[in-house]
Amino acid sequence: MKGVIKRYGERVVLDRVDFSIAPGERVALMGPSGSGKSTLLNCVGGIDRPDAGEVHVAGKRIDRLDHDALASLRRRTVTTIFQFFHLLPTLTASENVALPLQLLGIKSAECDRRVAELLGSVGVDHRADALPEQLSGGEMQRVAIARALAPEPSVILADEPTGNLDSTTGESILDLLESLSDRLGCALLLVTHSRRAARICHRTLLLRDGKFEGHA
Amino acid sequence: MPESMDMAESRGVVALLFRRFTLRHWRRHWRSTALLVGILALGVGVFLSIRLANRAAVSGFDLFTESISGESDFVLRPRAGQVLPESVVTDLRAAIDPLPVVIFPVIEATVAEASGDTTEAAPKQLLGVDLVGLRNLASFGAGDFGDEDGGVGFQLGSPNHGFVADTWARNEKRKPGDSFDLIINDRSTTLTIAGTLKDDPLRPAVPENLVLMDLPGAQTLLGMPGEISRVELVVPPGSMATEFRQRLSERIETLSASDTVLWRLETRNDRRASAAKMTHAFRLNLTVLSTLALLVGTYLILQAMEAAVVRRRSEIAILRSLGVEPGTIRRVWLAESLALGVVGSAIGIGLGWAMAQLAVGGIARTVNGLYYATTTEAAGLDPSETLLAFTFGVLASLLAGWLPARDAASTPPAQALRTGNRVDGFKLLQRPGLGVLVALIAMVCGWLPVWITASGNRWPVGGYLAALGWLIALSILAGVLFVPLSRLLMIWFQRIPEACYAASQLRRPTGRHRLAMAGLIAAIGMASGMGILVHSFEGTLTGWINQLLRADLYVATAGATNATNANVLTPTTWRQFAEDESVEGVDVIRRYSLEFRGRAIKLAGSEYNQQSDRRIRMNWLQSPENSDPQSLTIVESDGAVPAWVNEAFSRRFLIGRGDRIELVTPRGPQAMTVKAVYADYSDEAGTVLVNRNFTAQWFDDETVSNAAIYLKPGMDHEAARARWMEKFPALVIRGNVKLRSEALRVFHQTFAVTYALEAIGVVVAVIGLGLALASLLVERRNEMTTLNSIGFTRAQIARASAIEGSALAAIGLAGGFALSLILGVLLIYVINRQSFGWTLEFRVPWGLLVGLGFLTLATSAAVSAIIGYRGSQLRGEPEE
Structure with a gap:
């Protein structure tokens, strides 16, 4: 990310932000509410466009891509984990995880195998046929992680992934993210308010009023 | 005392919330508010227009020609046949003497205005009255026949001169002294315009097709010397008028009781009632159809109001978290519904009046063809009909606002604040047990006999109740199709992610899905049910005509x-x-x-x-x-x-x-x-x-x-026809094929209004489906964020929406077609038989149903795809 500026009306949310993350690196992004953390995440994920500056992901400049190219980026390269999990409520746990694989055109048998493997790796294979509303918060976040890992992305964006969980469950989710990111070698950009969450990251960035203040 | 203070306080809160939230919301979202008002106006407009046009067609005959003398007190008509001997006037005079009563003998006939093609000859009402007596009547201005001296040589008793309506003369560019041809019975004759009759604001309008002549002249022209069609009796105004009218009434009633009199007594009210009775079944069916259109409209308002509630759920939740009671929230919504209902209904009245002007021609043609002559060309804004439509519109709006507001107000604030949550909404349609119960009641209603009122009108109440019951029952029961259809789609399209996502939405349908489906069922059921009736009628009629028309x-x-x-x-x-x-x-x-x-x-x-x-x-x-x-x-x-x-x-x-x-x-x-x-x-x-x-x-x-x-x-049919047409120019001679097509043309003309109502119903239902999907997408904005984040393109989201909309339409079609078959049976074997006394053969218009199904599916898919595409960029609430 080079010299990224993002405004909402008169308000500057990201002010000439420069930032990079290496493959396999885990970076925690901290800052008070309204400091621009989610906006930065959205710019990296191609959900939002900066008003100025450049955003490069996996060697490709993405800030000028059209809707379909951005969709393709999110399908293969950058995936997101949300605070409120955002599982599709009408799909079962396994169907939620299968959806990104179906989008990549992976055949049914292969898809089923990988879904089972992913659910197993996050420890919820026994809840494969449950709907989101039948899962606990921790289980839902595990399914969301499995879904984010499904396309084997280069970058995972995690927006307060433990913000809606109790501390014990939160700890287990962080451990899971750490081990999976190590195993798969994908970069993790973790937005959090919690210093305990930041402990799994290689470095921490502090954002205030749209600018980085320094490394914590 | 404290109670009344509470009430006053509550009213104050409602007013405050109405100003702060409702009015501001309307200002900010004026487009959706205008759409809501427009939908309501359309429903009220359709309902009112049909009722106004009906009323105008029925009252059309009661205009000028019915009472040439003004407000006649009594009318005497032949007891049997069509004419009375003129001597009846002398007998009558002797019987009622010395009462000061003006007696008007009238001869009346339907003739035709000659034109190049006799099959297209326009009917005219020829009236022969005592013009001198009429001129002396106080209610008739002296200037009414003021043009007769305009150098046209008119003399009282002339069989060659007639007065025509001023509007007709102006339209046809004719003036006194000009002549025109009339066909009377099987001969043609020429009449000179003696003068024109201008409209008087105090009297019914002069119908355009009127020809007024002096009585002896008309009798000569019609070849009916010494004969009259009716006698009008008028008591001249004055201080003793009421007493004279009473005495006249007693005398006339005594006379009418005798078996030897040739006439029967009829008041204007009798005549009106008789005309209303004749067309009762026809009008009742049209009214029921227009009510069904309003019902479909109500579904739509319900959907629109629910959509508005969905958009403002968080606002409702915040108010509740601030301590506003659910009852107060319901009252604010009811106030909003009332305001929308009043504005929409007021616009609907204007719209209904305008639409009535278009519908009245079609209805009048049907009444003309089947019942009696009516000259109506415009429908007035009747106060009682206007009030009924207004009340109907406001009540529909209140009902539509109350149901979703009740659900929204009872949702716990914490749940409502979480925008990602699914809202089941509208619980009524989620009870299959209730559907079965209503279906059983409807089945019983279908067997009820016709209800005959004291005035002899036949009301197939059981049939109508059964139709309404089945509509409600199937609207509930068709919901069971969601899960099997979802499974089928999952199996068929398991490799297409957008189809899987769309199918998963039907696995657990929300109240909104069910409401959209119910609207479609009502509209499709109504349109196809009428289609079955019309097709059955047409098939039966064609078979009957084939048997009947065997001559050349x-x-x-x-x-x-x-x-x-x-x-x-x-x-x-x-x-x-x-x-x-x-x-x-x-x-x-x-x-x-x-x-x-x-x-x-x-x-x-x-x-x-x-x-x-x-x-x-x-x-x-x-x-x-x-x-x-x-x-x-x-x-x-x-x-x-x-x-x-x-x-x-x-x-x-x-x-x-x-x-x-x-x-x-x-x-x-x-x-x-x-x-x-x-x-x-x-x-x-x-x-x-x-x-x-x-x-x-x-x-x-x-x-x-x-x-x-x-x-x-x-023998050559055409040659014979041509030969006779030349010999008898005043006759209409049609070939067998021509007459058959003419009969079917009249038939289709009769059903023209119903076709328009069907089309409105289906359009309204598809708009309803679009509204339902739009509000579903708003409700699912967090899911849109998710879909975007895992790589769905806008086109894929649009396709998912199209698949969901089409599946919804397919269920609506399945329920609608089932309803149409039941409605068809009820219309043919119960309602039609009880109203008109006709047995029809049951026939299903498969072509129409397939066409309607295809059109509905295609339109629903297109509307849903557009809404999905537009909604694909919706974002969930920020989670920071």
Whole structure:
């Protein structure tokens, strides 16, 4: 990310932000509410466009891509984990995880195998046929992680992934993210308010009023 | 005291919230508010327009021609047949003397204005009155006939001069002194315009088709010397008028009680009631249809209001978290619904009035063709109809606002604040047990007999209740199709992610899905049900016409498609056809209006040819022992005349084969034995058919209404037709094919209004589906964020929405078609039979249903795809 500026009306949310993350690196992004953390995440994920500056992901400049190219980026390269999990409520746990694989055109048998493997790796294979509303918060976040890992992305964006969980469950989710990111070698950009969450990251960035203040 | 303070406080809170939230929301989202008001206006407009047009068509006949003298106190009409001897005026004068009563004898006839093509001849009402007496009547201005001295040579009693409506003269660019051709019975004559009649704001408008003549002139012109059609009695205004009117009433009623008088007494109210009664079934069916359109509209308002509630759920939740009671929130929503209802209904009234002007022509043509002459061309804004439509619109809006507001207000604030949550909403449609119960009740209602009011009107209440019950039952029960369809889609499209996502939405349908489905079921059911009725009617009618129309050529006088056309073929004319060397045989029929058990019926005297092999075939419902028409000539040993009656007569009066009836004719009461009941789809008043020899004696009349001609084998139909057209220019002579197509044209014209209502219903339902999907997408904005984050493209989201919309439409179609079959059965075997007395063959218009299904699916898919594409960029609430 080079010299990224993002405004909402008169308000500057990201002010000439420069930032990079290496493959396999885990970076925690901290800052008070309204400091621009989610906006930065959205710019990296191609959900939002900066008003100025450049955003490069996996060697490709993405800030000028059209809707379909951005969709393709999110399908293969950058995936997101949300605070409120955002599982599709009408799909079962396994169907939620299968959806990104179906989008990549992976055949049914292969898809089923990988879904089972992913659910197993996050420890919820026994809840494969449950709907989101039948899962606990921790289980839902595990399914969301499995879904984010499904396309084997280069970058995972995690927006307060433990913000809606109790501390014990939160700890287990962080451990899971750490081990999976190590195993798969994908970069993790973790937005959090919690210093305990930041402990799994290689470095921490502090954002205030749209600018980085320094490394914590 | 504290209670009233609480109430005042509550009202204050409602007013505050209404100002702060409702009004501001309207300002900010003026487009969606305008759409809501527009939908409501459309529903009210359709309902009002049909009722106004109905009313106008019914009251049209009650205009100028019905009461040439102004507000006549009494009208005396022939007891049997169509004319009274003029001597009745002298007798009447002697009987009521010395009361100061003005007596107006009137002769009236339906004639036709000659044009190049006699089949297109416009009907005209010819009235012959005592012009001198009329001019002296206080209510008639002295200037009414002021133009007669304009150098046109008009003299009282002239059979060659007539007054015409000023509007007609201006439209046709005619002036006093000009002449025009009229067809009277089977001859053509020329009339000079003596003057024009201008509209007077204090009197009914002068109908455009009026020709007014002096009584003796009209009698001469019509070939009816010494005969009149009716007598109007007027008590001149003055201080004693009320007392004179009372005394006149007593005298007249005493006289009417005698069996020897030739007339029957009729007040204006009687006449109005009789016309309303004649068209009761026709109007009732149209009203029920328009109510169904309003019902579909109500579904739409319900969906729109629910969509508004969904958009503002967080606002409701915040208010509740601030301590506002659920009851107060409901009242704010009700106030909003009331305000929307009032504004929408007010606009709907204007819209309804405008739409009524378009509909009135079609309805008036139907009434003209089937019932009586009406000259209505514009529908007025009747206060009682306006109030009814307004009330209906406001109530529909209140109901539509109350149901979703109740659900929203009862949702816990924490749940409502989480925008990603699914809202089940509208619980009523989620109870299959209730659906089964309503279906059982509907089934029972379908078996209820017709309800006959004290005035003799027939209300198929059971049939209507059954139709409404099935509509509700299927709207609930069709919901069970969601899960199986979802499974099927999951299996069929397991490799297509957008299809899987769309199918998963149907696995657990929300109240909004069910509401959209119910709207579609109502609209499709209504449109297809009417389609089945029309198709069955058309099929039955075509079969009936094929049996009935077996002759080569059909002869009638000009303007003969009009129900009240009394023009006839004189014996000299019709016998010339019978005696023509190219003719093998002739069927003739003469129809008379009579009363039976106090209600208007028709007596037909027929004479069927015995020469041709192609004889008329009746479609028997109760067959006679001898179906040869010649059997109708044989009088029974007790003097009773054999008669065949049509189905409408049989059902109206519960008379069947073997029953005896008595009809009063100018030659006194005549006894008849019913030998058979036949199907007849041209009349719902009831017809008694006897041999023409009897009617000729009873009415001293050798004329016939029309004739069917069978040519000898090998004769050229067209050549014969051309030859006779030249010889009898005032007649309409149609070939067999032409007459069949004419009959079907009249049929389609009759149903023109229903086609328009069907189209409105389906359009409204598809808009409803679009609204439902739009609000579902708003509700699922967090899911949109998710779909975007895992790489769905906008096109894929649009396709998912299209698949979901199409699946929803498919369920709506399945339920709608099931409903249409049930409605078809109810319309044909219950409602139609009980209202009109006609038995129809059940036929399903598969082509129409497939077309309608395809169109609905395609439109739904397109609308859903557009909404999905637009909604694909919706973002969930930020989670920081």
